[in-house]
Amino acid sequence: MVETSTPTSSQSCRWRRWWASLSPSNHHHHHRRWVPSATFCSTHKTLLTAVCLAFFFTVLYWQGDGTAAGLLIFRRGLPLRQLPKLRPFTFNLTDFGGVGDGVTLNTEAFERAVIAISRLGKKGGGQLNVPPGNWLTAPFNLTSHMTLFLAEGAVILGIDDEKYWPLMPPLPSYGYGREHPGPRYGSLIHGQHLKDVVITGHNGTINGQGQTWWKKYRQKLLNHTRGPLVQIMWSSDILISNITLRDSPFWTLHPYDCENVTLKNLTILAPVFQAPNTDGIDPDSCKDMVIEDCYISVGDDGVAIKSGWDQYGITYGKPSKNILIRNLIVRSNVSAGISIGSEMSGGVSNVTIENIHIWNSRRAVRIKTAAGRGGYVRDITYRNLTFDTVRVGIVIKTDYNEHPDGGFDPKAFPVLENISYTSIHGEAVRVPVRIQGSAEIPVRNVTFRDMSVGITNKKKHIFQCAFVQGRVIGTIFPAPCDNLDLYDEQGNLVRPSTSQNSSDIDYDI
Structure with a gap:
């Protein structure tokens, strides 16, 4: 009171x-x-x-x-987030006929439980407890004012037969299934136009059993884009915490056009090889989001911020903005720890990525885009990053030429500007920096400060630049490329760049 x-x-x-x-x-x-x-x-x-x-x-x-x-x-900024309220009504999955033997299909039990909770919205909603056991299910939907609580030892298992997975229209900002034209498979746990949804527990698990999906994808036996493990669309006030997500058929956790989202204390797992496109978290046209205190080891990007694909994303026009990513440990052997793009046609801005440890990965932090994307990536802050055994540490790539169809405008050039890297450290890095702008897509106003990365390659051009304008403040290691102005710690210009448009990109190292 x-x-x-x-x-x-x-x-x-x-x-x-x-x-x-x-x-x-x-x-x-x-x-x-x-x-x-x-x-x-x-x-x-x-x-x-x-x-x-x-x-x-x-x-x-x-x-x-x-x-x-x-x-x-x-301060005005990200909205204040309250702790989830205790629901006035609580149910167990077994109340609706659920059987946790790993064989019985529990889809109807989940659906009956969700219907019961949907009737309680005006009274504060309800909590569905999933007890210890293996609860096999086909995809099901959530409802507003609902808490899905997974007890210790509880495992929700996604059935691996695609005939049980519903088909859905392509995302409006993609216009195309990400892997095939036409419809796409829905997610195992899904929700649209929801408010006040919590998925949490005592580190229970949602397991997509993606092995069958990955094999069929590699063998080209699927006619539609695979579905995510958890997808929440057009919703607000979402909290997902204290659970394990593993072996998704496709992207693992996909908030789409949502706001006020908190993702914390998550463990997200998939094999680092032979598990294609199993991104960990994909914020897509989302705003006011926090991702924190997570461990992610997957077969593609650990986190990939997106906002639509080419002309479809430009038309949809919903940026990803006001996103804080902090306190993550990430591994990505085939892609990058933290990515922005390449589908970023609605724009990405006001993102802070801090206190991140990326280990045993192909790339650490990456921005990727291409002609035809349009949109922008601006006001991005990287702070306190640690790279441990990484092939390329910092990447900006402007020729990531994957397109949904031939309807894109090749002159829709994205804008890349106001990007800062502060306190970047690590060891066993082959190429610390590779910023590859182009004449049509220059990278503007990039800042480096307090960087010391132990390298494994002794060639000259290991800090690589092309069509980039920016500055280095103070002393950093390895020595920066000549495209950047050098300033001392007091902000005095020491050496201007010799050419902002020169290129020393070397893909052999």
Whole structure:
């Protein structure tokens, strides 16, 4: 409850004593120093208000990270996220006939449970508990105001026979199934036009049993694009946390045109080889999203931010923006740890990627696009990245020429600008930087600061650039390419670039 009445003087002082006791820096014997007596309260209300406000802001400061972080809750930016509410109604899957023997098909049990919860929306919704066991199912839909809770030892198994998977129209910003023209398979767990959905648990598992799908894809036996493991579309207020997602037929977790999404404490797994296109997380035309505290080891990009494909994405016009990605450990042997694109025709902006450890991977962080995409990638901040045994550390590529059909405009050139890399460290990296702009798609306003990467190749051109404009601040290792201006730590120009359009891209290293 929130008390809205004005407290009396003595109540106000008692409240302030209680508030002071919450501060970890104030022990009991310090309270007199900070909290005035009741007499003082009753006679000096104005001064007391000022003191207490100052104390309130001090507590916020202490609860930050030693800077003013505690005050950031008052900044405009990503919306404040509340913890998920406890649902007033709770059900077990077994209440609806579920059998967790790994053989019985539980699709109808899930559907009956979702229908029951859908009737409770005005009362706060409901929680569906999935107990320990192996719960085989075909794809099913979620509903608003629902919590899907997977107990420890609970495994939702996707049936691996495609005849049970419904076909859906292509995504409007793609105009085409990502692998085949025409319709695409839906996801194992799906939702559209939802609000207030939680998928969580005690590290239970959603297993797509993708092995059969991967084999049929490689043998070209599928006529439609494979489906994701979890796909939520046109929805808001989504929380997915504390579960394991593994062996998806296609992309693992795909929020599409959603807002206010939190993905945290997830383990996402697929074989690093022979599991094609099993991206970990693909935010697609989403805004106001946090991805944090995850471990991802998959057969394609760990995270890939997207916003539509060529003319279809340009027409749909929904950017991905206001995304924070932090505290991830990622492995991607065939692609990249964190990617932006290549489907980015609706635009990508205001993305922060920080505190990321990428190991045993082909590429670490990558931006990929091409002529025909249109759109933009701008205002991207990379901070505190660690590369451990990576072939190429930082990549910007502008000739990623995959197109849905021949209807794209080859003169729709994307804009790449305002990209910064700060505190980049690591070892056993073959090529630390490869920024490959072009005359039509130059890369503008790139900044490097505080970089030291141990390299495995001693050739000259291991910091590679083409058609890039930007700066290096301070000393970095390895030595930057000549396309970038050099500044000292005080911001004084030391050496201007010799040519922003020169190229020393060398794909042999």
